[in-house]
Amino acid sequence: MxxxxxxxxxxxxxxxxxxxxxxxxxxxxxxxxxxxxVEPQYDDDGNPMYYVAxxxxxxxxxxxxxxxxxxxxxxxxxxxxxxxxxELEKCRADESLVEMKYGWMDFATYKGWRxxxxxxxxxxxxxAMGSTYAPSLMESVQNGMDWDAFFDVIINGRxxxxxxxxxxxxxxxxxxxxxxxxxxxxxRYVKARADGKIRRGVRLPxxxxxxxx
Numbered sequence: 001m002x003x004x005x006x007x008x009x010x011x012x013x014x015x016x017x018x019x020x021x022x023x024x025x026x027x028x029x030x031x032x033x034x035x036x037x038v039e040p041q042y043d044d045d046g047n048p049m050y051y052v053a054x055x056x057x058x059x060x061x062x063x064x065x066x067x068x069x070x071x072x073x074x075x076x077x078x079x080x081x082x083x084x085x086x087e088l089e090k091c092r093a094d095e096s097l098v099e100m101k102y103g104w105m106d107f108a109t110y111k112g113w114r115x116x117x118x119x120x121x122x123x124x125x126x127x128a129m130g131s132t133y134a135p136s137l138m139e140s141v142q143n144g145m146d147w148d149a150f151f152d153v154i155i156n157g158r159x160x161x162x163x164x165x166x167x168x169x170x171x172x173x174x175x176x177x178x179x180x181x182x183x184x185x186x187x188r189y190v191k192a193r194a195d196g197k198i199r200r201g202v203r204l205p206x207x208x209x210x211x212x213x
Contacts, residue, residue: 034058034208038051040188045146048147048184049188050191052071054071054102069103070199071198075088075105081196104205104206105197105205105206107209108184109206110204113189113198115185116186116190118190119173121185126200141192150187151187154183155174157170
């Protein structure tokens with residue numbers, strides 16, 4: 001075999017090896033398939049609602065060998081964001097008090113997470129937890145802000161006369177094309193945070209995009 005033929009054979013063997021390695025890594029990075037897509041959810045009263053599917057099986061983190069779809073951590077049966085420092089210390093000392101929840105949110109809630117962090121987090125803080133400029137939307141929903149009130153304040157804003165603090169008024173976003181079309185999905189995301197379904201700091205694992213038949 002001449003030098004050219006020898007080079008071609010070595011190249012083919014190397015490419016075959018790379019392809020086999022790529023396929024092995026690809027298959028090992030998948031465990032249980034992601035559940036199927038679901039359409040945007042509404043509760044019995046027609047209000048926007050999130051959907052969560054639980055189960056391990058998303059891509060595996062090579063550093064920890066654990067699934068990457070860790071969506072919430074519970075400490076003594078409470079979402080970790082809502083426990084006291086004393087309760088947290090107990091969970092740090094006793095792993096039996098800790099529960100790791102793996103799962104995926106529906107695509108509509110994922111869009112709400114993405115839209116919120118594109119437009120709202122500058123004032124209302126990452127993960128809807130509030131800041132010195134604006135209140136925690138997560139706590140507002142926990143304290144009784146329903147869908148109608150959520151929609152109204154985003155569309156029309158809130159001035160001092162409506163209860164906003166002087167200097168920290170809420171502008172109206174009804175004509176903002178980056179906000180108004182996504183209010184339902186934002187509410188789904190904030191509601192899921194308020195209900196303790198999504199931990200802070202998570203890059204939200206999502207179900208596939210729902211397509212109408």
